[in-house]
Amino acid sequence: MTFDPSPWPGDREVALYQWVAGNERLDPDRAARELGLARDEVDAALTALTQRGLLKADADDPTRLRPVDPDLVAAVVTTSLEETIRAQQSELHRIRDQFASLRGHYRDSLSRVSVGLEVIPGLEEVRAALNRASAECTEEMLTSQPGGNRVPAALQEALARDTALLSRGVRMRTLYHHTARFNGPSQAYVAMVSGLGAEYRTAHELFGRLIVFDRRVAFIPDKGDNWGAVVIREPSVVHYLCEVFEQSWTHAEPFADAVTDGLEAVAKDIDRTIVRLLAAGMKDETIARRLGMSLRTARKHIADIMETLGAESRFQAGFLSARQGLLGDEPPDTASPG
Template sequence: MTDWEAVGLSGVDARVYRQLLRDPGVPVRQHSEALEEPEATIEAAVGRLVAAGLVRVGSEAAPAPVDPRSGLGMLVRERRAALEGVAAMTDQLAREFSAGQLQAEPNRLIEIAVGRDAIEARIDDMLRGATQQAVGTDTPPYVADGSLQVSSAELALLDRGVRFRAIYAAEVLDHPGWVARLGAMAERGEQSRVLPQVPVKLLIVDGTTAILPLGGDGSSRPGKARAVVVTDSALTSALQVLFDQLWGQATPLQLTQSATADPVKTLINLLASGMKDEAIARQLGVSGRTLRRRISQVQEELGATSRFQAGLQAARRGWGREL
């Protein structure tokens, strides 16, 4: 397909339009002679160009070209709108197709992925297919150190503006590599929160497809790891409800620091996340002694005698719930 065909015009139309650009306002007969085409062919092409907004006809015999930035720009916008409509229709038809398949074959609701590679490939496919949002929970142990790497599917999802929310177990923050990973994800737009404990690893895409491990996580035998993929069912909806409840209980995680960030609020947030002192000191770039001094100062400022009371006072002031 040529560029002109992409906007609904033919090669003959392109030749006629370029001829009109060279000799605007002359009779069709002369264009017929110059292009060595019958007048009927030229007149038909002019008619299509007029309909496309690329030619203006002052009289039947003397067509004049229109600025292509106007005519072609309009065509491109129309075609783009049409393609967006086709894309939306395709998504709807795909949902109807999936619903029909599931009704005909209920066993399609459940899929078992066996082995680390198969599980990672299925997660990758789910993330790449996300159109609205992805949510997930994560907790150690991990099958491999490669889990520290931000996958290309995760980056592609965030780069195209799909909302990504994740809940992490506090234990994750004890690992410097994971703190760096979460910081990189936050910079890309991921919204993350933390809980002292996360009950299950889980990923849900667009509220319709979920994947979670079966039995053990397979960390000792990657080839034996198993995960279940659940598609568009009451179970998927229930898992989404579970995530939303956990999200409401979790503490926003703010690992990125700006010059304008309130250091007290930053420290409170890290304390509330469940990070150990060593991890907090590493995150803030201070010594353990300096961190303990800052914690004491925060407790004094909040009128608290313990970290727990400091967390309560911070919550009452609305600190740490800004995501």
Template structure:
């Protein structure tokens, strides 16, 4: 009974209900003669489903003992299921990339036929790992004004002390480098060293609890996006001004929400605002216009607006709405 409960806890939602029921039945019976398994489990397909996923195996028999189909322990069954899922996902990923390549080829032909020019100059799918790595390290040289990155720390191999990272080039103050990292990047001892080194080299770094994908963006000219979680087996090189411009806006929205790296506890830096500015901020967060805030605080409208400008600069945001949201996230107001 304990094995059945463990099996349900580990496998429910990971495999289909039908497969879980078949595995649980075999587990309850502690296996069965191999030639009786199709009848006991309902079909030969059920036996194939269990054995192909490593949830059961055939134990060889002897002169007097027929072969038996025996269940794997629940934890090993889960490992087998996950390995099988991994293989299936990799196959699906390869098909996805092949489909993207073919779609790109079709679009290129269509564009040439209509006189719009080859789309491969605007969007390019890259699947060669060496080329993706080269682009990842060299794309930064295309930046002339801004170098923007998103990093969610999804990697193919564990990070070790010997893991190499692309150094941040010296731009002599001509290029503004900004990066947003998923919070867990700063929680890893090597990850935090990497961020600290980048900040020391001149990067402005901020943190968010979750980032959906990696991204590298040079000005509004070119971007590198992942087609897979790590981006190392499939990436999209984008030169389309429309798409890159939209990605730039997406980055700026995340930047307004993010918390500066190095803040106390990484989440709620102490407010640098004066008591007057703190009051202005609370009223601002309530959505009150400048004139109403001025009347409530017995200040001139120009003075209120100066305080709002100082508040936005302290928070590193460009709009009133973003100021209120950023202040709440940082714990400056409740």
């Protein structure tokens, strides 16, 4: 007997099985009346139950039906399904073992590459590589996550990985942009994982996206738009990237939401950085990327700053900001403007 994946038994079959179990004989007309079914519905349910082996005619009296233990019938019905599952599991293990047998050759090929670089082209492959590196991490993970808004789905995906790391005693440090202080999901995530021992700081400007495991393997973004990554294992390059992270970490501030620090103070701090970048002649797109905010938000900040300063051009905005001490490098110039 093979397994039929269609939903069964249905309500009519269950009702008729119960009715037969409580009566010594099957009287189709009486069963139809008492169950509130049409005669053809009773006949169809009877056929289904007998074909399944749940009802069986008495050997001495064919007009009598007796119910059969459903557990025994289920064991027979599902045998083929269980055999199929076992065969598929065996095939799954065989395929994994075959691919695993290639891993040693792949690692050998990496060891022969002098620069120790590996390009991973797609997002799913990058996720798999990150999960594997995370599972093998034993001491420390460093992360730089530019951008102020992290979607809840991405944070949920990272939660299991980060929790597993922290439970093994791995030290985890993460850099965010200051704009993350305004993002509710990021605030909630940091509060949750900080309680497990993770450390978070924020900075106005970050050097880019970076993940380093045990100071041995680093992930940086691929230059394309395919969400790929470049994996770096060359010790000198990994050490250099760790030093870049440490410099940013030293000058960053402990993560706190914008309300805690004061919305006005945080906003002024962001505007001061935008003014400095304007004075350096940077474009809107570059400023938005450096501060981890959308282009639209960056342009609104720029427009508000120019209006406040009364500047008609970026150059004039930078000049006026410098004279008024808004760049933060020198005290305000109290001399009258020339």
